[in-house]
Amino acid sequence: MSTGKVVAVNGNMVTVEVETEVSMNEVAYVVVGDQRLKAEVIRIRGNLVELQVFEMTRGIGIDDPVEFTHEMLAVQLGPGLLGQVFDGLQNPLPKVAEDFGFFLQRGAYVDPLPKETKWKFTPKVSVGDTVMQADTLGTVPEGIFEHRVMVPFGLEGSLKVTKISGEGEYSINETIAEVEDSDGKKTPLSMVFTWPVKRAINAYSERLRPSDPMITKVRLIDTFFPVNLGGTYCIPGPFGAGKTVLQQITSRHADVDVVIIAACGERAGEVVETLREFPELTDPRTGRTLMERTVIICNTSSMPVAAREASVYTAVTIGEYYRQMGLNVLLLADSTSRWAQAMREMSGRLEEIPGEEAFPAYLESVIAAFYERAGVVRLRDGSTGSVTIGGTVSPAGGNFEEPVTQATLKVVGAFHGLSRERSDARKYPSIHPLDSWSKYQGSIHPEKTEYARGVLFRGDEVGQMMKVVGEEGTSLDDYVIFLKSDFLDSVYLQQNSFDPVDGSVSPDRQRHVFDLLFQILSAQFKFDNKDDARSWFARLRQRFLDYNGTEWKTEKFETVEEEIKKQVEEKQVGVDETALAGAAGATE
């Protein structure tokens, strides 16, 4: 092991003089009395090495010894990750709570995976079989999944199985197999191995295009701004606009197997809330606790900034690990701005040439590299798995022109911009229907959404105009456009997340309801005057909200739908031909 000694301390950056070689990104420990503080090499200049320390640096003194491990910052991968709450360095927090009080004492590191737990192992290979990295040696049940015990990623070449344990109960550190490489070197394997967090796991056969939708059951997302499995999206929004709540809703209802939450909190209380709430939630899919298929990596604003960076990488690495099991993983990072600020702080200490708003010049490439770890992949056994990444961005004052939002927008596939105006009006989810976009093709009548968005744009124009000329100065036709757009907003874009029925809407139901809505939006109506139109739409909205709150495929649902259709017939005189042409054209 190489050693060095501290020559300078600047916030979380410590400069160390070394005599032997060290490498970039390797882990080092600064020894302060009886504490060993974890750190990472972030710059090497001759015999001077800069470390970012993941802990509070108070008390570190000149000449304090530093130990270099020659290992990159890594996570442990194995059964028992699901259901856990970790900090950015993969210390399990509830365990920590028992031993040390809620948050970890400085310099205390705890085994991430339970050592004593016995897992019921079923072998899937035999002695003499040839395997390679990421191949399944056996499985153990973990929650509702078959956890694949795999050949560690990074073990090169083709390997011969020389030992494999029989069916039975084993703890993670027991040897369950042994493999031999072409040089005759034998390696014993257990159910757990480590992987460096900053290196993407690519032990699959090929990357595929994200082509299947990730259903969130949020109408505004699935119908208008869809996200695909293996895709990426970002949720920028000002403080209090609903970013965290939207991610919580998504984590509960999204049609994925595993959810990983990387919480870099704006406020300490926010993360604690998540920790308290999550274990209480039931999984709508299984009726069991949602925590069973969730991993939370959390850092609050009171933890050292360097740990935020670690938490983002730890989260995505665990996501990639479960993708190797043929599962669909959703990673939600909240908020990536806190991570970017940590980068800015460290870059300032390194006295690097600053880019825009003092963020480092490499901000864009770091953000891009993070989102690139999302993707759908085909595994060697033919099955597929995916990691979808959704990150919130919290720009100061809600200004989307700032560097973190802009860098993120360049790389993601969908943009769900939250609007202060909408959240102030309590229009939830407060995703702005005019500013947001998605590059993914939706699965809910994509041929009809453009027309519906057109109604929103025109309605917005009329609304702006009415502010100037008043309702009297607006034509009846324009006024009806305005009413249609307002109707679409209140019965479809807005969704009551607390309502047991409206809170999550299946894709089939979205297709059915959006079809009816499209008929209304594209209908030509005959109204006597504006009052007539206004009161007619008010009645229709009431019926539609009633419809939204009614359980799908029940008698009552049919009845309300009939009432809606009858009301529409009363006033309909024709159809907007352009709507039908557009819809037909797009489906061809």
Ligand code: ADP
């Ligand atoms: P942000 O993370 O953007 O700062 P939050 O997600 O914490 O904002 O939301 C702030 C508050 O707004 C919440 O505490 C809640 O009262 C309200 N809110 C946000 N989204 C919704 C929603 N979908 N339904 C109801 N209330 C919401």
Ligand code: MG
């Ligand atoms: Mg938040």
